[in-house]
Amino acid sequence: MRARTLVVAPNWLGDCLMAQPLLTLLKARSPAAEIDVLAPPAVAPLMRRMPEVSEVLEVDWRHGNLDLRERWRLGRRLRGRYAHAFVLPNSWKSALVPFFADVPLRVGYSGESRHGLINVRHANPRKGAVRAPMARFYAQLGETPGKTPPERLPDPVLSADPVAAIAVKATFGLAPGAALVALCPGAEYGPAKRWPAEHFGALAGQLAARGAVPVVLGTQKEVPLGLAIEQFSLGRALNLAGRTSLDDAINLIAGSALVVSNDSGLMHVAAALGRPLVALFGSSSPHHTPPLAAAARVIYRALECSPCYARDCPLGHLRCLREITPAEVLQQCEALLADPAAGQPAAV
Ligand code: SF4
Structure with missing residues (x-):
């Protein structure tokens, strides 16, 4: 039952594309695993064009709002469905749905003090450090904490009609x-x-x-x-x-x-x-x-x-x-x- 992976998408188009190499790596490691994406309307059409994505769960939550009740309801509806969740935004609220859904492995950066919400935590980049390429920042989440992703990452690819x-x-x-x-x-x-x-x-x-x-x-x-x-x-x-x-x-x-x-x-x-x-x-x-x-x-x-x-x-x-x-x-x-x-x- 729990064969699927849930990815909580970033809120910006560019960030979603910088995150695509992570999805490609996950899919390459487990070709049979289905990857679903939780995404706001501003980026959902883009996520639907990614070949790695099976289903887009579109949620229209206002930027800046907590929407706690809606997140809880959705989380409970998704209970038992996912084995892994990757939470790409760093906010506290973005980690709530996988937590409410009881996803066993919830991966993300520590972000805004997300102890408990995220249980496979990667250290936040050091403040003031030179910013690493964004694609590597996301691809890191596909590795165990402390291990680096492959040197050469796959480029983002969108389907065109x-x-x-x-x-x-x-x-x-x-x-x-x-x-x-x-x-x-x-x-x-x-x-x-x-x-x-x-x-x-x-x-x-x-x-x-x-x-x-x-x-x-x-x-x-x-x-x-x-x-x-x-x-x-x-x-x-x-x-x-x-x-x-x-x-x-x-x-x-x-x-x-x-x-x-x-x-x-x-x-x-x-x-x-x-x-x-x-x-x-x-x-x-x-x-x-x-x-x-x-x-x-x-x-x-x-x-x-x-x-x-x-x-x-x-x-x-x-x-x-x-x-x-x-x-x-x-x-x-x-x-x-x-x-x-x-x-x-x-x-x-
Ligand atoms: S400070 Fe320099 S880099 Fe920054 S916006 Fe102005 S000209 Fe551009």
């Missing part, structure tokens, strides 16, 4: 063979991870002049950013921010010839779909959260203040991103578009 990609293009009046360049200017974390809208707009204008079709992807929160980029591009970029579901955005990325993205969830989506990608890093570090794909080019200034991991630039100038010019990004885009090894669009 070519028919769905063509259908979503048609929804937005885009031809099936349009050479889409997906621009992903958002970064939920904060402005210190966002390349300026005027730079994205200038790049979009130059890409359009070369026959590409730049489209801006993002959530409802990024609508103003998308509108600004549309304006800076003199109307050459099509702003789809706030107009797509996450599934639509993934399908559009799968059908793109190229993606230009900040260090954000959609950057990791593009990498996992194997799309040619130019990734722009500001206050964060490409050593900590690199795009895990061969066809990715990273632009990172590595200033004396980098990486500061701030949400807003503490120095007020945002040189780490402002100094990355549209011409420099365009050069990388052209190199990728001219490189047959960077691959053809997955879905056109």
Whole structure:
């Protein structure tokens, strides 16, 4: 009965993809074991595209809320179903469902004093230490505490549906063979991870002049950013921010010839779909959260203040991103578009 594994997913797209190597390793060790994932709606569509995942238990709990009664009810409903649980977020409340479900082995970082809730505990990384690659941070949970994961981890991979990609293009009046360049200017974390809208707009204008079709992807929160980029591009970029579901955005990325993205969830989506990608890093570090794909080019200034991991630039100038010019990004885009090894669009 208890053959299944439950994974409590992180709350962010990028983190979910950085956690996928852990799922791949678990599946490789026990191919017959079913892996179910407990995930909020913001990441559930992504988790459904991971080949390692059997079932996604979608829970719509408000970020920041304890929702104790709902967690208890779900835990009791899941009693006896799972042999292992991997709790990927560090919060106390994220460990409650496996505890209420009486899962015998509940694995996670010590996090917020989770003694008892987590019974296979890994030590939290030391405060102030250089941050290890995020994929290794999660993969560590697949090992016994103290033992390190394999040196080379599998890259994240998402499934793509070519028919769905063509259908979503048609929804937005885009031809099936349009050479889409997906621009992903958002970064939920904060402005210190966002390349300026005027730079994205200038790049979009130059890409359009070369026959590409730049489209801006993002959530409802990024609508103003998308509108600004549309304006800076003199109307050459099509702003789809706030107009797509996450599934639509993934399908559009799968059908793109190229993606230009900040260090954000959609950057990791593009990498996992194997799309040619130019990734722009500001206050964060490409050593900590690199795009895990061969066809990715990273632009990172590595200033004396980098990486500061701030949400807003503490120095007020945002040189780490402002100094990355549209011409420099365009050069990388052209190199990728001219490189047959960077691959053809997955879905056109
Ligand atoms: S302090 Fe430096 S790395 Fe941090 S946001 Fe400002 S310019 Fe970028």
